[in-house]
Amino acid sequence: MRVLIAGASGLIGRELGRQLAAAGHTPVRLVRRAALGHNEIRWDPAALVLDPSVLDNVDAVVNLSGASLARLPWTSGYRKEILQSRLHATRTLTDALRRASSPPTVLLNGSAVGIYGNRPAEVLSEASAHGTDFLAEVVTRWEVEAQLAPEPTRVVALRTGLVLAKGGALKPLLPLAKLGLAGPLGGGTQHWAWVSLHDEAAAIVHLLTSTLSGPVNLVGPTPATANDIISTLAAALHRPFRLPVPRAMLTLLLQDAARQLLLADQQVSSGKLQDDGFEFAHRTPATAIDWMLRQP
Numbered sequence: 001m002r003v004l005i006a007g008a009s010g011l012i013g014r015e016l017g018r019q020l021a022a023a024g025h026t027p028v029r030l031v032r033r034a035a036l037g038h039n040e041i042r043w044d045p046a047a048l049v050l051d052p053s054v055l056d057n058v059d060a061v062v063n064l065s066g067a068s069l070a071r072l073p074w075t076s077g078y079r080k081e082i083l084q085s086r087l088h089a090t091r092t093l094t095d096a097l098r099r100a101s102s103p104p105t106v107l108l109n110g111s112a113v114g115i116y117g118n119r120p121a122e123v124l125s126e127a128s129a130h131g132t133d134f135l136a137e138v139v140t141r142w143e144v145e146a147q148l149a150p151e152p153t154r155v156v157a158l159r160t161g162l163v164l165a166k167g168g169a170l171k172p173l174l175p176l177a178k179l180g181l182a183g184p185l186g187g188g189t190q191h192w193a194w195v196s197l198h199d200e201a202a203a204i205v206h207l208l209t210s211t212l213s214g215p216v217n218l219v220g221p222t223p224a225t226a227n228d229i230i231s232t233l234a235a236a237l238h239r240p241f242r243l244p245v246p247r248a249m250l251t252l253l254l255q256d257a258a259r260q261l262l263l264a265d266q267q268v269s270s271g272k273l274q275d276d277g278f279e280f281a282h283r284t285p286a287t288a289i290d291w292m293l294r295q296p
Contacts, residue, residue: 001208002057004041006030006089007064007110011167012160015201016062023205028058030065045089052099060106060208061097063146065089069112069135070169074257083138086110090145098150108207109146111157113193113219113268115139120190120265126159126215126272135260143215154213161193161219161268163200164229164288166295169261173230180239186247186263188227193219193268196288199280206278219268222284226262229285236289 003020007013008029017027028039030050035042043050045065055061066086071078090109097103116124117131130136143157162169176182195203195218203218227241234241250258274280282288 001059002026002028003208004028004030004055004058004061004104005064006043006045006062006093007066010064011165011197012163012200012204013064015197016064016204019201019205025205025208043092045085045092048088048092048095050092050096052096053101055096055100055104056102058104060104060108061093062108062204063090063093064110066110066142068168069114069257069261070171072257073254074134079134083141086138086142087145090142091148094145094148097153098148103150103153105152106154106156106208107146107149108156108158108204109143111143111146111159111215112139113159113161113217113266114260114264115143115159116266116268118259118264118266122267124217124266124268126217133260134256154211156207156210156213157215158204158207159215159217159219159268160200161195161217161266162229163197164194164285164292165197166292170233170292173233177230177234177237177239180234181243182230182234182239182241183243183245185226185230185245186250186258188230188244189225190263190265191223191267192226192229193217193266194224194229194285194288195220196280196282196291198291199282199288202281203273203278206273206276210276212272212276216273217268217270218273219270220283220285220288221270221274221280223267224285229289232285233289236286236293
């Protein structure tokens with residue numbers, strides 16, 4: 001398959017491109033500069049510009065484009081960028097899909113488990129109600145935008161959790177853990193919906209040829225708390241796990257980002273994905289972190 005990727009230079013996009021090529025597919029990158037070669041296509045999502053004819057020559061579209069949630073703090077200006085970067089990229093693609101003569105059969109569009117909000121004592125499936133905070137609103141509007149793709153195109157919303165990788169959300173935690181400064185965040189008993197970078201990309205490859213549509217949770221199969229994940233990281237680095245960061249300090253420093261990313265309790269189920277036949281390479285945070293630390 002020829003797979004058009006928006007956000008190909010990001011953390012997930014790079015691993016997805018590697019896995020697609022290894023499986024014999026051809027990743028085609030959307031870029032915001034002049035295209036270099038036949039496997040790059042220029043677009044301008046801020047201006048909603050993409051030539052629809054390019055979609056006649058690809059089999060699938062994967063949209064991972066959007067401003068990073070891990071960039072802190074979420075100022076009022078950056079909150080606007082978080083929302084608009086996602087809506088503009090998705091609208092650019094769905095507009096081009098509707099105008100294409102022969103649109104691709106599938107759009108796999110980015111999404112996030114943040115759509116559920118803070119939900120302690122619940123197990124969350126794709127049928128669970130949406131939250132009401134800023135991040136839940138962003139993701140809800142993101143998914144609605146993706147549904148504007150034309151009828152022949154199967155649309156999947158990739159509800160991704162915390163990706164265990166050296167970049168992304170773990171990036172600020174790694175140096176602290178290496179210095180022996182890791183510890184419970186706000187108590188640490190809140191569930192974090194995690195997934196290894198390898199399995200995140202592998203699940204996207206799986207969904208290219210699946211029959212699933214609508215939201216699909218891309219999270220690991222074993223529930224884990226923040227303490228489970230951070231203490232496992234510290235142990236893998238042979239460092240202590242003992243310096244707590246109080247909830248009040250986190251919320252004072254990071255405000256909504258702390259409440260919605262670090263302190264939110266989200267035990268999210270990957271049952272739909274597993275029932276579709278997907279097999280995780282990393283079923284626990286320990287195996288995911290071990291794989292992560294062995295990457296260059």
